Amino acid sequence: MGARTSVSGSAVVVGGGVGGLVAARRLALQGRDVVLLERGARLGGRVARGTIAGVPADTGAESFAVRGGTVRALVEELGLGDALVEPRGSAWVALADRTVPLPAGGVLGIPGSPLADDVRQVVDTRGAVRAYADRLLPVLKVGRYERLGPLVRGRMGRRVLERLVAPVVESVYGVDAETVPVDAIAPQLNTAITRTGSLSAAVLHLRAAAPAGSAVQGIAGGVTRLVDALLADLDRLGVDVRTDAEVIGVHPVPRGPGFTVVTPREDVPADVVVIAADGAGALDLLGDAAPEVARMPRPAPAVTRSVLLAVDDPRLDAMPRGSGVLRAAGRSDVTATALTHVTAKWPWAAEALPAGRHLLRLSYRGEEEPDGLRVAADAEALLGLVPSSIEDRLDTVWVDTAPPLAPETRSAQRALSELGLPEGLAVTGSWRAGTGLASVVAGADAAARGLG
Ligand SMILES: Cc1cc2nc3c(=O)[nH]c(=O)nc-3n(C[C@H](O)[C@H](O)[C@H](O)COP(=O)(O)OP(=O)(O)OC[C@H]3O[C@@H](n4cnc5c(N)ncnc54)[C@H](O)[C@@H]3O)c2cc1C
Incomplete structure (x- = not known):
């Protein structure tokens, strides 16, 4: 995967998140002269490092899905294989009246064995029996379920939807479980239902096909080490990485092959271009190359x-x-959507801190700053104990300008695939490839390879 081939010519990559860094690396490995232009002062995008209580910590992505093996292969190629780690412990769910472990072995929180003890603990026996009715209901003859909420409620009942599926889908993907399209969030689920005859059997089928072990992995020292390693490799490959270089236009050369990539300071000519800016940034840059897509409603x-x-x-x-x-x-007494006990999940993080000190990460929807009392109350409610002293706090606000599962983003994705792009131009990044590093890395690598 890391071997060089010999395509000559120049390439510009727009955006220095993981998608852009991976695309730049691939183009350089293919033998191109690559310039990477990043708007901000920092590289890595939504993979970022902060400092709290004197130690470094991931403030954006903190793990990656193992599916497809793409990120793992990249991490190993970059010489970080020894630092791959599995998370410790599993997640809990805070219900209205109690906090209990999330059942093992589901897909998006949908249980494969509805009568299992750990499922009963969450949905009670009544909910478990209702969920088991899925096995007895006729095979779906009406065709594919379009939305996740009606599928789960119809087959397994309201409790499974509200207590298991919604918390997982809303905290991991940031979307409404009721309305999210099944094919967007779980592309193989409808086919598996048709094949196996029920939702729970489909879940068991998909789980059996998934690799053994944890569904996610991390990197000892933080996922930001992947960015450090990518940057070191780009340096080795001679990629010209420029920060504070916002791209304001990507113009196909009239009647000719190639592009002019415009920043406020200079025009950069390129034979091929990969736009790996985040969603709104990418759509803005498609004004010349795909005007119909650039004009579409934004999410x-x-x-x-x-x-x-x-x-x-x-x-x-x-x-x-x-x-x-x-x-x-x-x-309803908790505002945070999730709490990660960072030092429990990642032993390397615990080892970096003095005994008895812990890192917690709370996630909130929206930009509004929760005050100290709110954060302490949320931590107390979610942990079931009053933390004795909060030593330090670090807030980071993240904006996803085109969430991949939003209907408008999906329309733009479809339009882009249908209308196509001028030869030599590719668009990648999470808005196009899907949420999370596994999708972003695979999508960026494929986009760069597609340029030949
Ligand atoms: C809090 C949080 C937690 C997360 N946790 C996980 C996790 O645990 N596991 C996981 O797999 N994923 C996680 N994710 C998602 C993951 O971080 C993203 O999917 C991924 O990092 C997106 O990479 P990207 O390269 O597509 O986009 P980005 O990282 O957004 O990079 C885009 C880059 O393009 C630059 N740019 C934009 N416009 C221009 C322009 N005009 N000119 C030049 N540069 C431009 C931006 O400045 C940015 O640096 C998390 C995200 C957040 C916010």
């Missing part, structure tokens, strides 16, 4: 705030909530 940006806390409390050594807690909609 509402999804804004999240991640609040890292350094807490001194040895009771947390016992990992009272495993790797963390997802909030179910019925839990």
Whole structure:
């Protein structure tokens, strides 16, 4: 995968998130002279490092899905294979009246074995029996279910939807479980239902096909080490990486092959261009190359705030909530959508801190800053104990300008695939490839390879 081939010519990559870095690396490995232009002062995009209580911590992505093996292969190629780690513990869910472990072995929270004890703990026996009715209902004859909410409610009942599926889908993907299209969030689920005859059997089928072990992995020292390693490799490959270089136009050369990539300071000529800017940035840059797509309605940006806390409390050594807690909609006293117990989930993070000190990460929808009392109350409610002292706090606000599962983003994705782009231009990044590093890395590599 890392061997050089020999295509000559120049390439410009727009955007220095993981998508852009991976695309630039691939183009350089193919033998092109590559310039990467990043708007900001920092590279890595939504993979970023902050400092809390004197130690480095991931403020954006903190793990990656193992599906497809793409990120793992990249991490190994970059010489970080020894640092790959599996998360410790599993997640809990905060229901209206109690906080319990999330059942093992589901897909998007949908249980494969509805009568299992861990499922009953969440949905009670009544909910479990209702969920089991899925096995007895006729095979779906009406065709494919379009939306996740009606599928889960129809087959397994309201409790499974509200207590299991909604907390997982809303905290991991940031979308409404009721309305999200099944094919967008779980592309193989409808086919598996048709093949196996029920939703729970489909879940078991998909789980059996998935690799053994944890569905996600991390990197000891933080996922930002992947960015460091990519940058070191780009340096080795002679890629010209420029920061504070916002691209304001990508213009196909009239009647000729190639492009002119415009920044406020200069025009950069390129034989091929990969636009790996985040959604709104990418759509703005398609004004010349794909005007119909650039003019389409834009999705509402999804804004999240991640609040890292350094807490001194040895009771947390016992990992009272495993790797963390997802909030179910019925839990109205809590504002945070999820809490990750970082030092429980990642032993390397615990080792970096003095005994008894812990890192917690709370996630909030929207930009509004929760005050200290709110954050402490949320931590207390989700952990089931009052943390004895909060030593430090680090907030980061993240804006996803085109959430991949938003209907407008999906329309733009479809239009782009149908209308195509001028020869030599590719568009990648999470808005196009899908949420998360596994999709972003695979999408960026494929986009760059597609340019030959
Ligand atoms: C809080 C949080 C937690 C997450 N956790 C996980 C996780 O645990 N696991 C996981 O797999 N994923 C996670 N994700 C998602 C993951 O971080 C993203 O899917 C991924 O990093 C997106 O990479 P990207 O390269 O597509 O976009 P970005 O990282 O957004 O990079 C785009 C880059 O393009 C630049 N840019 C934009 N416009 C221009 C322009 N005109 N000119 C030049 N540059 C431009 C931007 O400045 C930015 O640097 C998380 C995201 C967040 C916010």
